[in-house]
Every structure is written in structure tokens, then in C-alpha cells.
Amino acid sequence: MSEPTSIQQFDEERADGYDDRIRRIAPGYDVLHGLLSSVMAATLGDEAHLLVVGAGTGAEIAAMGEVQPGWRFTAVDPSPEMLARCRERMAGxxxxxxxxxxxxxxxxxxxxxxxxxxxxxFVSHFLQTREAKEQYVESIARRLRSGAPFVFADLYDPEDEADQLWAAWQEWFARVGASDEEVERTFSKMEDEISFVLEEELNQILQATGFAECTRVYQSFLWGAWWTQRG
Ligand SMILES: C[S@@+](CC[C@H](N)C(=O)[O-])C[C@H]1O[C@@H](n2cnc3c(N)ncnc32)[C@H](O)[C@@H]1O
Known part of the structure; x- marks a missing residue:
């Protein structure tokens, strides 16, 4: 298997600060996880086994698992530090x-x-090329049964509104306590490291890898989440 173009390292330091940092930079983070739980509940029965890709510190498993006692999860993540936080969260x-x-x-x-x-x-926006994104999504598709729901969220390019939303998002980040220097550093890092793609391209990638056209179920500045189903 070839290496993907640009995968972020979620090391010890990043894992330690993750739960706090993600809530400051992604407004509505907990709403998104609650909402994905409802989307899944609307399409799955009481017993199900879900693949949680890029499980990180376990937010989506906690959100879904707490309200669905009959669901099981496979948490996949290449970062030992993030998975360790996930285990700690589930312990007890x-x-x-x-x-x-x-x-x-x-x-x-x-x-x-x-x-x-x-x-x-919040995983595939780190992949820089169309080929790497397709390989990633295809590797999820081939592990799902026909008709299985797939909910994904990423930073994306909302086209005409992008500049205004980018400015509003910076204003929000400053309002929740970021200094001018932190706003500048964080947003220029995102410009360098994140691959913002149009919703149309997301749909092309899904359809090329065996999924149906997606429906957007969430948006917060340039963060979006979509629901689709395996064909
Ligand atoms: C920004 S975190 C998101 C964590 C969690 N999903 C959340 O909602 O907060 C991205 C996670 O994806 C993981 N990751 C990166 N590339 C991956 C891949 N190819 N397969 C599975 N996980 C991956 C990273 O190690 C990291 O823990």
C-alpha cells in the first residue's frame, strides 16, 4: 500500500491538548457528535458494529455508545497516543x-x-491529493455492507462564501480567547496543511468509491458533515 500524501502526526503533545483545542477551533464540536449519533440511529437497528475511522480520543464512540447500548465499535487510528486517550475515556x-x-x-x-x-x-482533510482521498474512502467502502450509513466530517471549501466564513471563523477564535498571534499562526498553518475541497468534489470521490450522493447534515464556518450510504 502506498503512503498517503501528508498525514498529520498526532503525537503525545497534540493528544494531550486535543480535547480542549478542538472545541475552541471547531464550534459546535459536541453538537456534531450528538447529531451523527442521531443520523446513525435513524438508519441502524439496536444491534450494530461500527467502524470508527480516526477515532482519536473517542468522542464519536462516547456519543454513539452512551445512547445505543447494543452497538459495538472498532476504533481505528494510527496514533498510539490518541488511542491511549480513547482507552482512558472508555475505562470504567x-x-x-x-x-x-x-x-x-x-x-x-x-x-x-x-x-x-x-x-x-476530521481525518481526510489532511490528505492532500485526490488519489490519497480516494484510496482512504475506498478502504472504508470495501469494509461496509451494502446500504451501510457513513457519516464523515471535514473542513471543506464552501465556494462563494469561503472568504467571509474564513474571516468570521477567525473572529470567533479570537472571541473564545486566542491572541492575535495564535489566530495568525493557527490559520496560516491550516492554509498550509489542510486540503479544502468543494462539496462537488467530495461527491465525486464518494461516487467513485461506491457510495451514494451525500447529504450535508451540519455546517459550522468551513467545517461540514455529510451522511451517505454504501451502494
Ligand atoms: C483531528 S483527529 C479527529 C479525532 C476524532 N475523530 C474527533 O472527532 O475528534 C484525526 C485523527 O485521525 C487519525 N488518522 C489520520 N490518518 C488516519 C488514517 N489513514 N486512518 C485512520 N485514522 C487516521 C489521526 O491519528 C487522528 O487521531
Whole structure:
């Protein structure tokens, strides 16, 4: 399997500050996770096994698992530090026994299991090329049963509104406490590291890899989330 173009390293330092930092930079983060849980509940029964790609510190597993006691999860993430935070979060809750942890990229996942649904929250915008994005999404598609729901969220390019939303987002970040220097550093890093693609291109990638056209279920500045289904 070829290496993807630009995968972010979620090391110890980044993992430690993640839960706080993501809530400051992604307004509505907890709403998004609650909402994805409802989208999944509307399409799945009481028993299901979900593939959580880029599970990170476990926010989506907590959101879905707390309201769906019959669901099981496979948490896939190549960062040992992020998966360690995920395990800590589940420890002592009934969720711990319902989660399998796999420290790998989804592209390399060795499990032969077919899943009932999948999520990918804030992962593929780090992949820089169309080829890497297609390889990533295809590796999720081939592990899902026909009709399985897939909810994904990423930074994207909302085209005509992008400049105004970018400015408004910076204003929001300053309002929740970021200094001028932090705003400048954070947003110029995002310009360098994030691949913002149009919704039309997201749809092309989905359809090229076996998914139906997507429906946007969430937007907050340049963050979007979509629901689709495996064909
Ligand atoms: C920004 S975090 C998102 C964490 C979590 N999904 C959330 O909603 O907060 C992105 C995570 O994706 C993981 N990741 C990056 N490339 C991946 C890949 N190819 N397969 C699976 N996970 C990946 C990173 O290690 C990191 O933990």
C-alpha cells in the first residue's frame, strides 16, 4: 500500500491538548457528535458494529455508545497516543468492553469483518491529493455492507462564501480567547496543511468509491458533515 500524501502526526503533545483545542477551533464540536449519533440511529437497528475511522480520543464512540447500548465499535487510528486517550475515556464505563482498538491506518486495516456503518470525523482533510482521498474512502467502502450509513466530517471549501466564513471563523477564535498571534499562526498553518475541497468534489470521490450522493447534515464556518450510504 502506498503512503498517503501528508498525514498529520498526532503525537503525545497534540493528544494531550486535543480535547480542549478542538472545541475552541471547531464550534459546535459536541453538537456534531450528538447529531451523527442521531443520523446513525435513524438508519441502524439496536444491534450494530461500527467502524470508527480516526477515532482519536473517542468522542464519536462516547456519543454513539452512551445512547445505543447494543452497538459495538472498532476504533481505528494510527496514533498510539490518541488511542491511549480513547482507552482512558472508555475505562470504567460499560463502553470499554464494547470497543476493539486497532492502531493502524484504515488503509492497512487487517480485519476481515464487514461493518454495519462507519464514521470519519476530521481525518481526510489532511490528505492532500485526490488519489490519497480516494484510496482512504475506498478502504472504508470495501469494509461496509451494502446500504451501510457513513457519516464523515471535514473542513471543506464552501465556494462563494469561503472568504467571509474564513474571516468570521477567525473572529470567533479570537472571541473564545486566542491572541492575535495564535489566530495568525493557527490559520496560516491550516492554509498550509489542510486540503479544502468543494462539496462537488467530495461527491465525486464518494461516487467513485461506491457510495451514494451525500447529504450535508451540519455546517459550522468551513467545517461540514455529510451522511451517505454504501451502494
Ligand atoms: C483531528 S483527529 C479527529 C479525532 C476524532 N475523530 C474527533 O472527532 O475528534 C484525526 C485523527 O485521525 C487519525 N488518522 C489520520 N490518518 C488516519 C488514517 N489513514 N486512518 C485512520 N485514522 C487516521 C489521526 O491519528 C487522528 O487521531
Amino acid at each position: 464505563t460499560d463502553l470499554d468492553g464494547r470497543v476493539e482498538y486497532v492502531c493502524e491506518r484504515v488503509e492497512d486495516l487487517s480485519s476481515g469483518r464487514t461493518f454495519d456503518g462507519a464514521t470519519s470525523i
